[in-house]
Amino acid sequence: MSKISVIAKLTAAEGKSGELEAALRGVVAAASEEEGLEVYSAHAADDEPGVYYFFEVYADQAAVDVHGKGDGMRAAMGAFGGLLAGRPEVTRMAPVVAKGLDI
Numbered sequence: 001m002s003k004i005s006v007i008a009k010l011t012a013a014e015g016k017s018g019e020l021e022a023a024l025r026g027v028v029a030a031a032s033e034e035e036g037l038e039v040y041s042a043h044a045a046d047d048e049p050g051v052y053y054f055f056e057v058y059a060d061q062a063a064v065d066v067h068g069k070g071d072g073m074r075a076a077m078g079a080f081g082g083l084l085a086g087r088p089e090v091t092r093m094a095p096v097v098a099k100g101l102d103i
Contacts, residue, residue: 002094003038003103004058009089012050016083023079024052030076036063039101050085057101 012020024042031040039057058064068077095103 002060004061004064005093005095006054006056006058006064007091007093008054008056010052010054010080011085012052013083013085017050020050020052020080020083023076023083026079027073027076030070030072033070033072034063034067036060037067054088057095057103 010020010024021044028040028042031037034040036059037056038059039055041055043053043055045051045053058067068074095101097103
């Protein structure tokens, strides 16, 4: 089975960047409950204040299917309420080559 990678762009609501960063820390910590979620990292855009990108790598479709369904992840994701300026922009991809990742 092929691995799946995702990039998700999240934009903080006005004045909510600090709170969103705290929520990002919480959701990344909760991600440890998900087997098959190999990389789950949040990054702040240097040139766009309040914009964050998630980089995610999943072992297979089964790992994608269970993402966010565990108790810890559901609770952590619930902290995003009111912190985003809109829906996340999600791009799903197939990894081709990488340094530092077993794809």
